[in-house]
Amino acid sequence: MSREIIEIVELEPIVGEDFIVIEGFPDVGLVGTIATSYLAEKLEMVEVGYVESDELPPIVSVRNGKILDLIRIYRKGNLMAFISEIPIPLTLIKPLSQKIIEWAISKKARMIVSLTGMPEPARLNIDIPKVYVLGSTKRVLEEALKVEGVEKFTDGYIAGIKGMIVKESFRRNFDALLVLSQAHFNYPDPGSAAQVLIYLSKLFSITLDVSPLLESAEELKLRLRDLMRRTAQAMQDVQKSRELELPAVYL
Amino acid sequence: MSSRRSLWKYILDEFRRIEQELRSMEEEFYIKLKGVEVMRGCITPLYNVYESGDELIITADMPGTSKEEIDITVGEDYVKIEAPCRSPVRKIGEGKYILHIRLPVEIDQENVKARYKEGVLEIIARKKMKGVKIKVE
Numbered sequence: 001m002s003r004e005i006i007e008i009v010e011l012e013p014i015v016g017e018d019f020i021v022i023e024g025f026p027d028v029g030l031v032g033t034i035a036t037s038y039l040a041e042k043l044e045m046v047e048v049g050y051v052e053s054d055e056l057p058p059i060v061s062v063r064n065g066k067i068l069d070l071i072r073i074y075r076k077g078n079l080m081a082f083i084s085e086i087p088i089p090l091t092l093i094k095p096l097s098q099k100i101i102e103w104a105i106s107k108k109a110r111m112i113v114s115l116t117g118m119p120e121p122a123r124l125n126i127d128i129p130k131v132y133v134l135g136s137t138k139r140v141l142e143e144a145l146k147v148e149g150v151e152k153f154t155d156g157y158i159a160g161i162k163g164m165i166v167k168e169s170f171r172r173n174f175d176a177l178l179v180l181s182q183a184h185f186n187y188p189d190p191g192s193a194a195q196v197l198i199y200l201s202k203l204f205s206i207t208l209d210v211s212p213l214l215e216s217a218e219e220l221k222l223r224l225r226d227l228m229r230r231t232a233q234a235m236q237d238v239q240k241s242r243e244l245e246l247p248a249v250y251l
Numbered sequence: 252m253s254s255r256r257s258l259w260k261y262i263l264d265e266f267r268r269i270e271q272e273l274r275s276m277e278e279e280f281y282i283k284l285k286g287v288e289v290m291r292g293c294i295t296p297l298y299n300v301y302e303s304g305d306e307l308i309i310t311a312d313m314p315g316t317s318k319e320e321i322d323i324t325v326g327e328d329y330v331k332i333e334a335p336c337r338s339p340v341r342k343i344g345e346g347k348y349i350l351h352i353r354l355p356v357e358i359d360q361e362n363v364k365a366r367y368k369e370g371v372l373e374i375i376a377r378k379k380m381k382g383v384k385i386k387v388e
Contacts, residue, residue, distance in 0.1 A: 121301075124310070124368055187297055187312040187371060218314035218370050222338045225312070226285075228297060233277060 006053040006095045008073070008103045014048055016078055019109035020204065023082040023100065025161050026231040027240065028117030029183030030224050032162075034193035035115045036081050038213050039200070045074035045081060051099075055092050061085050078110075079204075085227070087234035088161050097164035101174060111140055111175035114162040115196050117183025118153075119243050129182035129192045131199045134158070136169035136176040144177050147202045153180060157242040160235070185244075186232040188224040190217040293349040294336055300352060307358055307376045313348050314338075314370030321372060323365055327357045330374060 024036025039045070050069035061068040071084040088096060104112050118132060134153040135141030145152060158166065162178055169176030179199060183192035194210040201208040213220075235241075288294055298311040309330055313321070316334040324331040332350040362377035 124366075124371055124373055184312075184371070186299065187310075191369060219338065221312060221314040221370050222336070225294075225297060228312075229281075232297075 005055060006051065006092065006099050008049060008099060009052050010049040010073075012048065014075065014080075014107060017108060018078045019080055019104070019107050020078060021080045021082070021100070021104045021107075021109050021112045022115065022200075023112065023161075023165070024115045025082065025084045026087045026227060027160055027162065027235060028119050028185055028243070029187065029189030029192050030228055030231065031117035031181055031183050031189055031193045031196060032115035033083070033227070034188065034190050034213070034220065034224070035196045035200070036083050038193065038210075039079075039197060039206075039208070040074045040076075040081050040083060042208060043076045043079065043206070045076040045079065047072055048075040048080070049073035051082075051096065053092060053096075055089055057086065057089075059086070079206075080109075087227075087231040090234070090237045093161045093164055093238065097161050097168055100165065101168050101172065101176075105172070105174060111177055112165060112169060113200070114165050114176065114178045115193075115200075116162050116178065116180050117185075117189055117192050118180040119185040119240075120182035121185075121244070123182060123184045123189070123192075126182055129189075129195045131195050132180045134166060134178040134180070136166050137173060140175035140177050144179075144203065147199060150199055153178070155246055157245060157247065159240045159242050160238040185240075186228060186235070188221045188228050190214065190220050288346075291349075292346055294346045296332075296348050296350055298350060298352065300355065302355065302378075305378050305380065307354060307356060307378055309352060309374040309376070311348075311350055311372045312370060313367075313372050316348065316367075318367040321365075321367060323374065325358070325360050325363050325374075325376070327360065327379065328354045330354065330376075332372065 022036055024032030026033045050073060051071035056070055059070060061070060070086050071082065074081045074083060100112065120126065130151060132151050132153040133144040135144055158178065166176050166178050179196055181192040181195045183189040190213055194213050197208055197210050200206065284295060296311040296313045298309065301308045311332060313334060315336045315338045321332065321334040330352045332348065334348045336346045336348050338346065357379040358376040359379045363374060365372065365374045
């Protein structure tokens, strides 16, 4: 019997309804990683599962003596969050994006929300990064645009797992929302992550104070330096620099 | 048919071998980088060098320092940056940023400016332009 390349393992059966599945896999400015892990910590989300695959590097993460998987799932109420300590390997991007969507559909989730940075070469001149949204369906986009100040992402490329999730969801008519905030391309950007969190708190009516995140920005940037270095390497594999370009054709 | 399959297998194996070699080189780079950082108590910041028109832009991510403490030395074809780094992060502790960059083009040392904002240092230098003007016919 052939084994699936990737599996989502639930520590206990995850039951509920109206789930919102948030993913913050590492990429531009580690915006998704910072935002998702901050959200999980502040909402006191609990580990409920992990991603298993032979394609993942043979590494375990150890925190306070506890052995952890590299890609974990956290939950609080109807909010679920995928957090990864490594950039997603190129060979796993398509199977993982499909697996997450299939899993979200099987859980009757309301939507998947991908958090990411939008590379902005002039980021140093921007005090408050702008937030953009891209929806896989008209209904999710309409809901996302109800928040004041957010703009619609209209032209450009989305490389890597975020792009695959939104494309596959579009094909399946499943609601997926990509939230992008202007960010440094390959420097950790907690300021950009804070804007994503402010947007999410308004969209889902979550009470969340981002000032501790901004206060500890310098510490976070240092802590995430090595992950950023490895993520920058992985971003080359998926031609992430394409996000700085405009599509080449009219149609 | 079978020779086509074996050729395909050979190509795939070659791709895997090259990928593996690249991964090994990447890993070797990380090991050396971290080794030097630990031995010398220094930190190599993440950095970028861009060329934009007649300017050369260098940025470096250097959280945990202040603009008064950043020491920048500029040569015609290099930039040297040193600064203390005060970090509450375990394993990093008190360290020092050291970055030497060999520049892709020569710069005018008299035309260099720097700023430090939200942990990112930016240096903008004017490229040294040599040559003669040519008229378009």
